[in-house]
Amino acid sequence: MKDVKVHPFVKAHWDEIAPFHRKLFERVAKPLYILIASMLELPADYFISRNAYDKRSEDWLRWMMHPPRPREYYDAVESYGIGGHTDQSSLTLLFEQNVAGLQMLTTDGVWKWVKPVPGGITINAGELFSHLTKGYVKATIHRVHAPVDDQISEERLGCIYFSLMNVVSLNNHFNIRTAPLFALHLVRNCFAWGTSLKTS
Amino acid sequence: MAPSIAQIPVDSTTIPVPKYQRPQQTKEELEWAPLVEIDISRFDEPGEKQRLAAQLEDAVRNVGFWIVTGHGIKDEEVLRQLAIATAFFHLPMEEKVKVPIDLGNDMNWGYREPVREMGPTGYKESVETVPYLLIDAHASTNSIKISPL
Numbered sequence: 001m002k003d004v005k006v007h008p009f010v011k012a013h014w015d016e017i018a019p020f021h022r023k024l025f026e027r028v029a030k031p032l033y034i035l036i037a038s039m040l041e042l043p044a045d046y047f048i049s050r051n052a053y054d055k056r057s058e059d060w061l062r063w064m065m066h067p068p069r070p071r072e073y074y075d076a077v078e079s080y081g082i083g084g085h086t087d088q089s090s091l092t093l094l095f096e097q098n099v100a101g102l103q104m105l106t107t108d109g110v111w112k113w114v115k116p117v118p119g120g121i122t123i124n125a126g127e128l129f130s131h132l133t134k135g136y137v138k139a140t141i142h143r144v145h146a147p148v149d150d151q152i153s154e155e156r157l158g159c160i161y162f163s164l165m166n167v168v169s170l171n172n173h174f175n176i177r178t179a180p181l182f183a184l185h186l187v188r189n190c191f192a193w194g195t196s197l198k199t200s
Numbered sequence: 201m202a203p204s205i206a207q208i209p210v211d212s213t214t215i216p217v218p219k220y221q222r223p224q225q226t227k228e229e230l231e232w233a234p235l236v237e238i239d240i241s242r243f244d245e246p247g248e249k250q251r252l253a254a255q256l257e258d259a260v261r262n263v264g265f266w267i268v269t270g271h272g273i274k275d276e277e278v279l280r281q282l283a284i285a286t287a288f289f290h291l292p293m294e295e296k297v298k299v300p301i302d303l304g305n306d307m308n309w310g311y312r313e314p315v316r317e318m319g320p321t322g323y324k325e326s327v328e329t330v331p332y333l334l335i336d337a338h339a340s341t342n343s344i345k346i347s348p349l
Contacts, residue, residue: 007299007311009291012213013284020281027271031240035253036260044249065289065328073323080319095278098222104233104265112233116225119275120237120267125260140264148230154223159278159285 021061021161028121029059029091029163036129036137047090050165064158066101066144074146086139087126089162094122099156100148105141113145128164212288212295220283233265241270289328296328 010017033047040046084105094102096116103111104124114122130139147156236259242248259266288296293313301310316325 007212007288007296009212009215009288009295013217016280016284020277023273023277027273028240028268031243031271032268035249035256038249038253039257039260062329063285063288065286066326067289067328069326073326076321077318077323077325080321081325095282096222097282098225100226100230106233107262110231113230114235114265115232117237117267117269120269121271121273122235122265123268124265137260138262138264142265148226148228150228151223151226155286155289157220157282157286157289159282 017061021059024093024161025059025163028093028123029161032091032123036133040133040136047165059161059163062158062160062162064160066156066158068147068153068155071146071149071152078146082143084141084143086130086141087124087162088128088164089126090129090132090165091163092124092126093161093163094124095159096120096122097157097159099151099154101144101146101156103143103145105143111143111145114142126162132165210292210295212291212298215287215291217283217287220279220286222279222282233263235259235263235265235267237267237269239270240268241272301329 006014030048034044037044037046037048096118098116100113100116102114102122104114106112116122124142125137125139127139129137147154236255238252238256240252243252256266296311297313299310301312312329314325314328317323318325
């Protein structure tokens with residue numbers, strides 16, 4: 001174990017953030033892992049035992065803020081954004097904040113908006129789950145679209161929980177090595193543009 | 201000349217966290233994806249897992265997106281988390297960048313400034329992120345530790 005430098009603001013609110021994170025795993029991710037295991041006729045704890053939250057959780061929480069921008073901005077940058085992508089997680093949990101932006105690609109090849117549901121948590125499956133189940137679980141392509149006219153002056157906040165299952169357990173049970181891929185390829189492509197990366 | 205707001209030093213650990221209020225939903229006619237909603241409030245009752253699994257199967261296999269309700273996490277808890285995140289992003293930039301993201305160094309807990317140029321448009325990206333709040337179950341306020349990746 002080693003110390004990790006944490007922003008003083010995050011540290012100041014840690015006692016509220018950490019239990020919430022844990023609750024998301026227990027109350028939302030865990031039931032879903034049980035249901036998907038049952039669909040595959042696997043033991044109920046099949047995926048949970050590989051998540052091993054208490055040993056070393058790979059799950060993480062991400063905050064994102066899209067401050068308001070004028071329409072000209074969105075028109076200009078449209079081709080240069082991240083565009084359609086899948087997540088590298090097994091399950092992604094998204095909290096609704098009402099500003100429409102998320103779109104998913106349907107099987108018909110049409111982009112459709114994901115509607116905010118009051119009290120609901122939006123879930124999507126990612127590449128890790130799809131990989132482990134040989135495509136049974138679908139990792140769907142999605143993107144963030146520019147805001148619509150009546151919400152263009154709103155901030156769009158994202159609070160996203162990525163559940164990844166435990167890489168150490170995965171190494172034991174599935175003999176795959178995910179960490180270098182995440183560190184060097186996916187993470188860089190998805191999250192680290194424009195930062196000075198030390199990849200050596 | 202009076203100092204501008206940005207010049208007044210801020211202590212990010214004691215800055216108040218205002219209540220978060222969701223913006224109004226859009227009134228525009230958009231093409232919404234039809235998503236399955238599963239209510240897990242009776243998850244532990246007999247037969248319920250089989251029923252939910254049947255309800256969810258198509259979403260898992262073919263749609264990839266679905267909605268979970270009945271999870272027992274109160275909206276006020278969610279709003280509080282959204283409030284904390286918003287308060288962070290509203291800190292002055294010099295405060296936010298004090299702990300920057302450093303993926304190459306296993307130091308993933310930081311803030312990523314919107315510095316990327318959006319192609320030749322002359323604009324920079326707008327999104328700001330705190331991408332890696334990787335939470336360890338045994339962590340506490342005084343000692344936040346994770347094992348190296």
